[in-house]
Amino acid sequence: MLRGLDIRDMLLIDRLELEFQPGLNVLTGETGAGKSILLDSLGFVLGWRGRAELVRSGAERGEVTAWFDLAADHPGRAVLEEAGFEVEDELVLRRVNTADGRKTAWINDRRASGDVLRRLSGTLVELHGQHDDRGLLDPKGHRMLLDAFAGNADLLAEVGQAWRARAEAARTLARAEKALDELRAEEDFLRHAVGELDALEPEPGEDAVLDARRRQMQAGARIREDISRALDALGSSGAEGPMLDASRWLDVAAPHAEGRLDAPIEALARALHALAEAEQGTARALDALEFDPNELERVEERLFALRGLARKHEVRPDELADLADTLRTRLQALEGGAEDIAGLRAALAQADAAYARAADALGVARRDAAGKLDAAMRAELAPLKMERAIFETKITPQEGGPTGADSVEFTVATNPGAPSGPLGKIASGGELSRFLLALKVCLTDAETGLTLIFDEIDRGVGGATADAVGRRLASLAAGAQVLVVTHSPQVAALGQHHWRVEKRVIGEMTTSNVVPLDTTARVDEVARMLSGDKITDEARAAARTLLAG
Template sequence: MLQELSIQNLALIENLTLNFKSGFTTLTGETGAGKSILLDALGLALGDRADSALVRFNTPRADVSAQFDISALPQVQNWLQENDLDDDDLCLLRRTVTVEGRSKAYINGRPAPANSLKELGNLLIDIHGQHEHQSLLSAQEQLHLLDAYAQHPQLLNAVREHYQHWQQLKRRLAQLQAEQSDFQSKLELLNFQKREFEEVQPKEGEFETLSEEQSQLSHANEIKQACELGYYALEGEQGATDQLQRAIHALEEIVEYSPALQSVIDQLNSALIDIQEAASETQHLAERIELDPQLLAQVDERLHNLFALAKKYHLEPEQLVSKHQQILADLANLEHSDIELENLQKQIEQAGSAYQQAAKALQDSRQQAGGKLSRIVTDGMQHLGMPNGHFEIQLGAAQAGALGIDKVEFMVSANKGQPLQPLAKVASGGELSRISLAIQVATSEVASLPTLIFDEVDVGIGGGIAEVVGKKMQQLGSRKQILSITHLAQVASHGHQHWKIEKQTVDDNTFTRVSELSENERVAELARMMGGLKVTEQTLNHAAEMLAEAQKTA
């Protein structure tokens, strides 16, 4: 709901803040008082093209802000959250325009492109009589409104789910067919790779084991010599064991005179055992090592084959086994893709059939709801000063999609003898407003937009028809926030609130002023609208009676 409109230095408005209420608010004033300026201001806040001509004379820029209560609008809340612009339950749209024509836009105090204002504004407000914000002219909105009126969310969900499943299968088929396009070349490549790996037959852990074996075989002579030298140093004449035994013997001869030496003797005996064991192990290792050039050549050749295969496939030798397994798996998948392709085509046929069945059920529901809504809107048009008006919702064929197979178009004929034509081609702003009013009243329970503005909905009507228009907007105001710029007292008298727009001149400067009228002021304004140049007592009495009668059902 629109809560506040703040305007600075726009055309004849110097500084103006309007606080709006729920229900039906009428705005009246003499011709040229500036009623269109309010719509221009609101249009700027909603992302309309910025025009420097709107900037008040002798001021650097115009500034417009529109504040909305969005506590009951989850769609708007989600949009703000998705764009990281949320601010509790309020939404503030702001626009500035300089005299040079530069424009800036803000959403909840943060800079935003003007098209974001327009996108968000389309979820907040609808201005009837100006095509810029006329959502009912959009084919998408017409389809959405019909679906909302039909109240068939289960059918919509079924169509969307069937469509998504159908498209998912078709994407998988396209992928397989693309792969099939060079099936033979892929098959030949994988079979060739398989043969290469089967020739080498890499084994898990083989490379590490062979690397250790190669190192030992290629240095066998050095290892043997080192082991023999080490053994001689430990067990040979004057070796470590011989020296330790002498030291132990010498200490044992005097230990009775110095018992503290016993711990030294024990340590030396322990060291002697360790050295003897190390010497034995060294001797055995030297005996086991053989100089085997033939075995070394075999290991070198095997490692060479592993390195060559790994290099060809840009791998580390340790990755050869997993690559071999991948080739075998890819080959199996490719060889079985024909079977999957056949199964997919059957699944796609079944999914397409299920989608068409769901879409046909949705289409039937739309046709039934469209016929009912067409009759109600036609009746509404005829009560709103178009006695020969006719409204018809036509369904045409559309490309299959998540919303079904239907294209919806609102068709109207406002006058006798005129053929039905799309709502978007209705030339008269007044006629378009009244048709829109009839549609909004018929769908008010399900329509999502919270605020509607009707501009000159009363053009070309009067008398009883004008009273019907007022009652319709009063009725709509019980469910939505309705603002109407009107020239007819019969319409203005039905407002829950009444604002007057007028021009004032102070010190040779002209200003537009807007004020909310009290009951007595409303009577005077209604009398002015009814009475022409001179307002008589009789006119005032008539205006008071009209207001009282209109407010009985308010």
């Protein structure tokens, strides 16, 4: 509920503070007194798009502050939480407009973006008037209004979930069909490549092993002859024979040499041991270099085959095994693709059927609610002196979507037999006001916490019809807060709280002011609305009668 509004240096207002109450609040005043300025200022602090030039002439900046009470279940709390604001029972909005056009907004003293402000304001205030093209007159919102009237939230959630499931099934099928088409386009390549790779059977790390073996065999062929000659030189036909002869000769001579040959004999023994080790190592090396010449040819052929196939597929030789697995998997997908596609098509058909069932159930609920809304509108229009008017909620099929497969539009005919058409095109000004009021009465949930503002919705009606409009507004305000800008004395008399908008000229400065009216002042204001500038005793008497109800 809107509790108060503080306006500083906006248009014709220099400083104004208002406190509003629950129930029916009425604002009256002569044409041009500034009632629209009040609504412009409220729209400004709520983030609505409006006049470009709002700052009062000569002021550096204009500022509007509005404060609201938020009930525990108020939908504005969810908007605040989502935007990261602390939620309190009192909500304070403040917005500043500098003379050069810069606008800055705060929510509970924290800077806020215009987008957050507008989303929040949609849960706080709703404005209705003759040019209500962004509200009840906009056919784009009629389906949403009907669903809210019907309480279709659960059915809408089911339809939305079914639509998303159907869309995901369709996307999965489309991706699979595209992938299968791509595989079919390269089927010949896949079969040939897999055949080549399966025939070669490459293994990870095989290239390095073969390359090392090849280098070893190539090196062995070059050095084996030298190693063999070295082995011969170390053996019995080489160095070993003479050294053994020398050892035997020294052993024979040693007993007669008085110890002079002991050291040479020991050194020779060590040399023979080292020579034996050298001979054994050389023999082992020679054995290791022993290979079949055909093996070198086989290794080279295998190595060249691996590297050639790797170049062909633009991968490293060690990646050939993984490539074979990948291509084999794609070939298997191709061979099983038709079966997979059939399964995905069946899944899409099931998702289509589930969506159709959910959409049909929602459509049935909407048609049932449409009948109830039409009946409720007939009951509301009769007190508004439009008992012969026909209101009809038309539901027509449309292409399915996340909110169902129905198009909803509110249509009217002002008299039986007259052609029906869109609400905003068929009704005249006064009729349109009453249609909008009746529709709002039928659609409004008093627990939403919205403050409803009606801007001269009673324009074009008078007498008993104006009284009926006022009584419907009073009924609507019984469980909510309603602000009405009106020129109708019948409507003004039914208000629970009354303000008069006045224009004053002091020197060369024109300002607007809003004055709360007590009982006596209300009599004079309603009398002025009845009789004009000259208030007579007869007008005051009539005003007292209206105010008495």
